[in-house]
Amino acid sequence: xxxxxxxxxxxxxxxxxxxxxxxxxxxxxxxxxxxxxxxxxxxxxxxxxxxxxxxxxxxxxxxxxxxxxxxxxxxxxxxxxxxxxxxxxxxxxxxxxxxxxxxxxxxxxxxxxxxxxxxxxxxxxxxxxxxxxxxxxxxxxxxxxxxxxxxxxxxxxxxxxxxxxxxxxxxxxxxxxxxxxxxxxxxxxxxxxxxxxxxxxxxxxxxxxxxxxxxxxxxxxxxxxxxxxxxxxxxxxxxxxxxxxxxxxxxxxxxxxxxxxxxxxxxxxxxxxxxxxxxxxxxxxxxxxxxxxxxxxxxxxxxxxxxxxxxxxxxxxx
Amino acid sequence: xxxxxxxxxxxxxxxxxxxxxxxxxxxxxxxxxxxxxxxxxxxxxxxxxxxxxxxxxxxxxxxxxxxxxxxxxxxxxxxxxxxxxxxxxxxxxxxxxxxxxxxxxxxxxxxxxxxxxxxxxxxxxxxxxxxxxxxxxxxxxxxxxxxxxxxxxxxxxxxxxxxxxxxxxxxxxxxxxxxxxxxxxxxxxxxxxxxxxxxxxxxxxxxxxxxxxxxxxxxxxxxxxxxxxxxxxxxxxxxxxxxxxxxxxxxxxxxxxxxxxxxxxxxxxxxxxxxxxxxxxxxxxxxxxxxxxxxxxxxxxxxxxxxxxxxxxxxxxx
Numbered sequence: 256x257x258x259x260x261x262x263x264x265x266x267x268x269x270x271x272x273x274x275x276x277x278x279x280x281x282x283x284x285x286x287x288x289x290x291x292x293x294x295x296x297x298x299x300x301x302x303x304x305x306x307x308x309x310x311x312x313x314x315x316x317x318x319x320x321x322x323x324x325x326x327x328x329x330x331x332x333x334x335x336x337x338x339x340x341x342x343x344x345x346x347x348x349x350x351x352x353x354x355x356x357x358x359x360x361x362x363x364x365x366x367x368x369x370x371x372x373x374x375x376x377x378x379x380x381x382x383x384x385x386x387x388x389x390x391x392x393x394x395x396x397x398x399x400x401x402x403x404x405x406x407x408x409x410x411x412x413x414x415x416x417x418x419x420x421x422x423x424x425x426x427x428x429x430x431x432x433x434x435x436x437x438x439x440x441x442x443x444x445x446x447x448x449x450x451x452x453x454x455x456x457x458x459x460x461x462x463x464x465x466x467x468x469x470x471x472x473x474x475x476x477x478x479x480x481x482x483x484x485x486x487x488x489x490x491x492x493x494x495x496x497x498x499x500x501x502x503x504x505x506x507x508x509x510x511x512x513x514x515x516x517x518x519x520x521x522x523x524x525x526x527x528x529x530x531x532x533x534x535x536x537x538x539x540x541x542x543x544x545x546x547x548x549x550x551x552x553x554x555x556x557x558x559x560x561x562x563x564x565x566x567x568x569x570x571x572x573x
Numbered sequence: 574x575x576x577x578x579x580x581x582x583x584x585x586x587x588x589x590x591x592x593x594x595x596x597x598x599x600x601x602x603x604x605x606x607x608x609x610x611x612x613x614x615x616x617x618x619x620x621x622x623x624x625x626x627x628x629x630x631x632x633x634x635x636x637x638x639x640x641x642x643x644x645x646x647x648x649x650x651x652x653x654x655x656x657x658x659x660x661x662x663x664x665x666x667x668x669x670x671x672x673x674x675x676x677x678x679x680x681x682x683x684x685x686x687x688x689x690x691x692x693x694x695x696x697x698x699x700x701x702x703x704x705x706x707x708x709x710x711x712x713x714x715x716x717x718x719x720x721x722x723x724x725x726x727x728x729x730x731x732x733x734x735x736x737x738x739x740x741x742x743x744x745x746x747x748x749x750x751x752x753x754x755x756x757x758x759x760x761x762x763x764x765x766x767x768x769x770x771x772x773x774x775x776x777x778x779x780x781x782x783x784x785x786x787x788x789x790x791x792x793x794x795x796x797x798x799x800x801x802x803x804x805x806x807x808x809x810x811x812x813x814x815x816x817x818x819x820x821x822x823x824x825x826x827x828x829x830x831x832x833x834x835x836x837x838x839x840x841x842x843x844x845x846x847x848x849x850x851x852x853x854x855x856x857x858x859x860x861x862x863x864x865x866x867x868x869x870x871x872x873x874x875x876x877x878x879x880x881x882x883x884x885x886x887x888x889x890x891x
Contacts, residue, residue, distance in 0.1 A: 410725075411678065534704070
């Protein structure tokens, strides 16, 4: 019987409660799953499924450990941990782009169709929205995520303008660059989507001036990076704009007293647009345990040599 | 100066207030637009833009009339009108299918992403929905509208099962038929979309038994025909289902005292999924006026010979 320790916050464990046993069963692995907080003998644990948001940091007693399977793509918090001798794997999951396309397409259509008003409606007012072909959308950033979203929206009929550092060629997407291009993209769009990488140049990209280029009633979607927006400038601009739907923030979780929470023109989603989905992640983790138990090499093993070469985290604080 | 009478309810006129002058200007027509209710000399009117929901029924004084341009695809209420001698055109507009795809895709993604809960959220609860590939959708009816919606949803990654009278071949869509096929489609889907034509066989298709086949928490979307649903059975089933989002009803407008209006698990949209959009219709109407003024044949002229051959409407009531 394989023994798996699930080192993750209670909320994460709840999300995997059925999915993980199902995924293990599907690949023929018989296992006992122990919650991270439960008392256990480290020497009896075969595998640790690990969320970086867990409290776990000392792996020294786990003498039988065959691997630590991280649920996140980012392993910065554990790769340099010198108490961990077993192989470490990162999450590689094709759902990250899919999730982003679904979030962006869903919220673009929500605003396009005026769904919020329908949810509150108590009377028959048959005014149809324009068609997508009459609703210009701008996507700032045409990398893997922005490009996939631009293509999906163009396929639905939206006139899509993309803005990026270098010109891009995507079917049905107009490509603009530079400061003039940004102004053109923002002044023509009724819905603006932020998916540009966060760099020194794009930090605060949506400042008072750029927000001022947006049309009256226009919609801002930010599933990219919180720091792309000057929050004070956005709050100032909102009376003139239509709505802001934000998935990323400069501080996360968004503090309970932040004005975004109760602003009638702001929708907060909790950084879920592009994230590891439990169903997909459970399959990836189960497959790796199957491989390990069958003596096959693990997938997505982290090369920790660079992390070990760096100073230990304690020293970096100096 | 061309004189156009706009015979339509106030709400319709408001929707065209800017769009119609813009569309006329775009094709180079200089015109005066008179609201239908305004006092005017019939002998001075060149064109009538006509909504069947208007009060207008006597066209006998309009001696200079070059055409009546109907804003609807259906002209049953006017084609047999013997006071109208001028050409009659119907609305032909490619947006009807596009609008349906946008409504269905938008509401499928709304329920898939759990957007309603995010609109009400006041705390950070980062639980991501599954990906589309883990959210099975069933579409009942794979005609022009259902087929287009099935294709669009499959392109977004949803596993789509279609149910129709005869088997259909659509990329990425599983095709089922018959009573057993209906049961399979409904028991496997988390979101069900009704787009089957209304016939003697499909009236009340979603009765207590069919609704009973739907999963706990499943979503029902009806942008098809109101009479596909047994409303009493749906109200009985809703405590177990997730939500019903309905665009069509047995009686429209949906009566103000109907329980759907305030049911926490029902969203009403006012028959807007597939309807003539003012922007597109304004372009079609303006183009026809341009053609008429230039001596060119009108587009989409109704052949009224069959309507004249039928008994006059007054006699049909007997």
